[in-house]
Amino acid sequence: MKIRIIGPVGSGKTRLAKQLSLKYKIPVTSVDDLNWKRSPQGDVHRTPEERAHLLKRVLKQDDWIVEGVQYCYGQKTFVDADIIYFKNVSYLRNL
Template sequence: METKNLSNKIHIIGSVGSGKTTLAKKLAAKLEVPFYELDNVVWKRHKAGDIIRSEKEREEYLNTLVNSDAWIIEGVHNEEWVSKSFQNADMIIFLDTSYATRSYRIMKRFILQKLGLETSNYTPTLKIFFKMFKWNRRFEENGKPNFFEKYGMYCNKTIVVTNKKQLEDIFL
C-alpha cells in the first residue's frame, strides 16, 4: 500500500470488524511508525488474564503515546478520555464499513481464531463472539453519532471511508 501525503499522527476509528487493525498495521509498516490499539491502553495484557487500567493509568499511558513524535492509534473508543488523541491527530480516519460487512468479518475472525489461524488479545469464546455483535450494533446506533457530535469540530482532518475501493483511492 502506497500512501499520499499522510501524516505521522493518525487516529483510526470504527466499529468491531471495520478494518481498523488491518489498516493500522499496513499504514504503520508503510510510514515506519508504531501503531497502538486502544484496547491495550484500557487493558494490561497478562497471560493469567487481563487487568483493566485505572482511569489515571489509562490517561497517563495514552498521553505518553499522543505526545510522541509519530503514531497510529486505532480503536472503537470515542469517550472523553480519548479526546487528546483526536485533538493531536493530523488525520482521523473513520472506517464506516457496512453493518453486514462488519458482521461477516466478526464471524470470519472468530472461525480463524478458533482454528488458530489468527491471533487475538483475548480468548475467542462464544460469549465474546456474541458480544461483538452487540458492540457492532451499539456502535452503529450510538458510537457513530456520538463521534460526529463530539468530534465534528475536526471534520477538516477527518476522512470517512465506507469501502475498500475508497480506501485504496485515498492511500494509493
C-alpha cells in the same frame, strides 16, 4: 505524522493501522492495550489514571498511530491527529 483510526468492531482498524505503520514506519498503539493489562492469567482493566498516563506518553511522540473503537476516552487523540480515518462499514458486511 499523527493518525487516529476509529470505527466499529471488525471494520479493519487494526489491519489499516498495521499497513500504515509499515508504510510510514510509525508505531501503532491500540486503545484496547491502553485499557487492558494483558497477562496469561487474564486481562485486567486499567485505572483511568493509568490509561491517561499511557496515552500521554503516546501523544508525546512525534509520530503515532492510535486505533480503536473507544471515542469518549482519548479525545485528545482526535485533537492532535493530522489524519483521522473513520472505518464506516455496513452492519451486514461487518457480520
